[in-house]
Amino acid sequence: MFAERMRAVWVIARRDFVAVVFSKAFIFFLLGPLFPIIIGFFAGAIGASVQHDLDRAVIGVAMPARDGDKLIMARDAMADHMTGGVPDMVVIDRLRPGEHFDARAILKKRQLAAVVTGTLDAPVLTATQGRIDDWRGMVALFAARARSSEAIAYPDVRADVVVTSAAHEHNGQVVTAQAGQLLLFLLTMLLAGMVLSNLVEEKANKIIEILAASIPMDALFMGKLFAMLAVSMVGVAVWGTGYGVMVLAGARSIPLLATPAVGWPLFLALGFLYFAMAYLLLGSMFLAIGGMANTVREVQTLSMPATMMQLIVFFLASFALARPGTWIETLSEVFPVSSPYAMLAHAAEYPAIMPHVIALAWQGLWVVIMVRGGAMLFRRTVMKSGPGRVRKRATNRTGQPA
């Protein structure tokens, strides 16, 4: 009986896999990740350009003539030794002794980020609070340099580079964990949505009754789930290959993630397993919902709570990432639906293997419960009665139920 059931799972999975992979929609599925990358690239480029323009801040100098010139010379001399954006300085007025300058008024009239007045001994920086916080020290440094008559010799600092530090490594692993969680979430939602629309299409095509008559309902259920899992594997393989090719081709702007605590090979293997668990849990939930719905509109209405729940679960796992050792982290690792996300993050941050063995067993148990329960609900609801149109008419005529 088991072999027969597995054969039925295989027949359904093969049909669905071939139907999806050789459809035009699959091309869009493969291209899907390109859209956020392209949008991100353009948004980043435009944003950087805008930021660059905004960052070209200019400080106006309104000081006695010699002081102003000295301050600008000091700025030019030191700018190369300072990191970050050093704002330009321009003389906007050369004050005569005792002459007053209204810096506040000029800031309202001209495109200046700040104005330096006073003297080199007592400079006054007029600007918004943020600019003052940023530039107060810098202006003091330039003024001190300008007051000094002797040229300052800057000693050469010998560089002793370390590959990483504990803090840097942990921060990198957190980023890896976040990236893993996000990828897992997006892929899971995408695939669960696809399996749902696939089922609704079958109900619309009326083929579901033949399937229900031919094979056990849980075999149909599992066949559909595993077909889409295989589809996702094709997608991941294509995306992974594309990413690898780009990295090998030397595209330096592509972000390289920090090595996870368990190492890349095990992290990828665990990523696959946790993705499979997350997808099977959500997919079985969505399929059970699909069994109850007859139209796309009904599916959207019925799947909304499940989608919202999945979002909450994802946020819980992300939130727990920033709170290691707390009850929130434990909850997110134990709660079956959030467990795959939380444990993948765990793999990025901690090297221990045993928690993953336990977590996978726990999630596997829930997958079995969810798939069985989903299949049972699916079986109860998917084939409820005869055609609705006919039932209604017949009821009107004969007063008898369908």
Place this chain on the structure above:
Amino acid sequence: MGKEADVPQNDPPQDLAIEARGLVKRFDGTIAVDGVDISVPRGAIYGVLGPNGAGKTTTLRMLLGIIDPDAGYRRVLGTENPTEVARRIGYLPEERGLYPSMKAYEAIAFLAALRGVPLAEGRRRARRMLDEYGLGHAADRQIRQLSKGMAQQVQLIGTLIHEPDLVVLDEPFSGLDAINQGRLEQLIRGLAARGATVLFSTHVIAHAERMCDQVAIIAGGKVPFAGPVDVARDRLRPQVRLETRVRDGIWRAALPADARCDVKASGSAFWYFTLPETGVEPLLRALIEGDAGILSLSIERAGLHDAFVAIAGEAAARALEEHREEAEILAKKGRR
């Protein structure tokens, strides 16, 4: 299986392909099927006859294990779990369905694979059967490119591709024109001839009368009659149409009191009445000895339609007739 299953104490007869007792199904509190009993002998052509909404489809779905009964007992091809013997069953649902993007031969091979036929073998058989049905030219066309009638035939081939022992057809004649209905009748007889059991639902009494060894009449979720077609017809006494040269005589005493009479201008009379339970011989003897002057005499056995009216009631018969007319209109529209 249902909670109140009335499981037979003895082993069911081995010559029954399907045996169901007291099947009940409710949907949202409404009873759709209410205690259905059916026994389908192996190798028989068995019809489930009833108007729309009578519970035919729900009954078939329960027999096939697509849905479980709320109560009752079913045994199909020797097992109480029909999905265990799914490989030996071919099922054509009322609402036909195939994947629109699949090629015709692939769709058939897929249906075969569902029933345990290896894919390569299924493809080979699909091409052969499409050729046999005169659809060889459509083998590589997508289902969405086929006409409704052709798609229906593809699905029928898919139902039979694995050479099932039990063929269940839900309203198989719906949407078919007269020629294809005739071909389907031949096909069903052919299946029975090779030993398969055929169970089909229909709202067309003529199909059931022409083809079935046994029928179950279903109305309002109940089965008021199940058994051989002849037994159903024998529920009604034969109707007599008698023409006599004279209107009166001693022979009149042999006629039932409610016999209807039409007197012709020539003086002869037509009599219409139900054959008395004593049979035809005493009637004939009385007519001859009484010198009735028999001009013509016909005794007609009741048809299945009359039997249906008598068994299921006028309302069910009217619904059946309306359903048939509606289906014919839809079939014509579909062909257009």
